[in-house]
Amino acid sequence: MEDVPYLTWLHRIRRLCMGSGGSTLETQFELEASACKELLTCCCERWAQLSCSGPTSESSMSIFEGKRPATVPIQKYGEHLSRYLDVSPVAVIGACVYIFKMLNRKEPVDVVSASNIHRLLLTALMLSSKFFDDGSYENAYFAEVGGVSVEELNSLEVAFLFGIDFRLNLTEAEIEKALQEIVRVRCERRLSQKRKAEPVEPVPYSFRCRDPVVNEFNEPQPVFSNADVQPVFTCSLKHSGDLIVGMTLEVELPQLDSAYPYVSDLGYRLIDELSISVAGVELDRMTGLHMLLKAVMSDAHSEYSRFGDMLNGVTVPGMLDSEAEIQDGEATTHKLVHVPIPFWFARAQVSNGFPLASLITAEAIIKLKLSPLSSIIQPPPDVRLQPRISILTDNVWLDPKVAFALIRSGPSKSLFQQNLHQDHAVDADLPVQRIELTCNKSVRRLLWLVTASDDPNQILPNSVLSSRLILEGYDLMSRGPVNQDTGERADGKYSELV
Structure with missing residues (x-):
């Protein structure tokens, strides 16, 4: 334990006992505040499972017996201690290991019961806090919070130290075993709560329910021209679902009157600039060249060449590669091009999705500026091409409870994550x-x-x-x-x- 950095154990405890959510940039205080209560609750439930109903027989554990059964359940007692004792999650794990050491001694009569678990928890937590935490309260404060006298707590401390042979150092195996016990209790509790919960009416949505949405551009429709200054075309995102986890630009090109040389990476060459804004605040902006750059970097890590071709906006679903090759010195016309838009929320990570709850009082606008036609092909001076362009979004429906929690916590962090270039x-x-x-x-x-x-x-x-x-x-x-x-x-x- 001494060779392992404190924050390393802290992050491992958070990851094992509270899930992998949360940024790795969380401060030590935020980690401790979010993990300590959950750890104590799981530990108390585990000890409640191991405890017997009556008092134990005469042994070294008798000093921890109360004169009468405690009226407060151990779970409530653990919540009380976590509220008033400023102990770290590592100290909670240490207390859990100390109690397991007491139970694994040679004396077979040493068992946890409803009459001794409260004093065992208080004493183990005090010893662990003194050993692991930088600052700890005096015995008088622990006694006041725990509901015992200072003299009794001093006697309990000495008896506990002799009970574990003063072995306060923890090995990695002991900590891992304690964490596994806590995780198992947490999973059993969640499964039990899920079985007991009977909704009044069926939940209409699920976390995996996805809905492809077509978002049309506002008037006027986008056009390709040779003008030096290209207009900006806008598209309003529809409020359908709870999250947007994917976005694609669909371009249906008109039939060309004459053949032009083959154009590689046509999808991204069509775009000069693309941005998204909410309530007038620009959240993300990138050029077609930036998108092509991301595609080139993705190609370097792509296992299959066909997947890389799709990222370049060239390969169209349903079109064979041979159809896009040069034939007789002239290129065939791409009639339909799909261009993935790599905004921060459209990278196949549901946890980073764009929260549509933010559109209740504001509107999300996609702004598109097309490249001049002369930068792609060499058309006649006065040519104007009228393509059909739309934004395809991959929307996710969430459980109402999950969506409500997302509104309260996620959008304020994800929505205004400005990712400008x-x-x-x-x-x-x-x-x-x-x-x-x-x-x-x-x-x-x-x-x-x-x-x-x-x-x-x-x-x-x-x-x-x-x-x-x-x-x-x-x-x-x-x-x-x-x-x-x-x-x-x-x-x-x-x-x-x-």
Whole structure:
């Protein structure tokens, strides 16, 4: 136990006993406040299962016997202790292990009963708090909260220490065993509650009920043209369901009068910029080039090439690859293109879904700006193409109770998770370039993106040899060794090079 960092055990306790939900950036105080009460409740239920109804026979456990049976159940007593004793979850686990040590001694008559479990819990919790926590209350305060005298608690402390042979150190095996017991009790309790709960009427929705929704663009409909300044087209998201966990742009292209050269990555080349905003607040924004970049990065980790082709917005469901190949020097026309939109909530993670409950008093607007037609193909000067464009969303219906909890906790954190992109472009005339980044928000990822001068949509991989990130004059992130001659650090490769 001494070799394991405290916060490491704290996160393991949270993960095992309260589920894997919650950010890893939670503070120690938030972890302790959320886990301590649950741990004590599960421990008390486990000890209640092991306890017998009557008093124990004459043994070393007799000192923990009360003069009369306790009127407060052990579960309520545990809640009372967790409310007034500022103990950590690790101390609760330690108390649980100490009590198991008392039960696993050689004396077969030492058992937990309804008349001694309260004093056992109080004494074990006090010893564990003194041993594991940085700060602990005096015995007088524990006695006042626990409902016993100071003299009696002092005697109980000495008897408990002799009962476990003063073995206050915990092994990893002992902690894992205690955690497994607590998790088993927690699962049994949830299963029992689920069986007892009989809804008055059937619940109409389930967590896995999904509904594909088509969101049409407002008037005027999007058009492709050669204009230098492209208009912005808007689409209002429908309030259907509880979460949006996926979003796709569906583009039905018109039939071209003449053949044009084949265009790779057509889906993302059609988009100049796409954003989502609620109540006038922009939550996420990305360009077609950013989407293509994410697709290229996804292709690098894709196990199947066909899955990667789908991400590029080229392969259409129901269309064979051969139909999209160049035939007789001319490309066949893509009639239907599906482009996955990688907003933060549309990455196949239900836990990060877009909460539609936020649209009760506000409206979610998708803004689309198409690329100039001349940047994709070379049409006649006055050509205007009228495609049919819509937003397809993957909506999830939740259980009403789950949806209510989501409204109270999730949206405020997920909805305003702004995920904006900032571009800093330079011309690569010199081998060494200096780019000054001015960011008004925290930076999560830094990407070097090198494109061809004649074609901005063509990504040139492996074009950056090395990079350094200087923050206010200091190379804070470099881990390279210091050159003894110059006093400078070696280049650190922190950014993802594409």
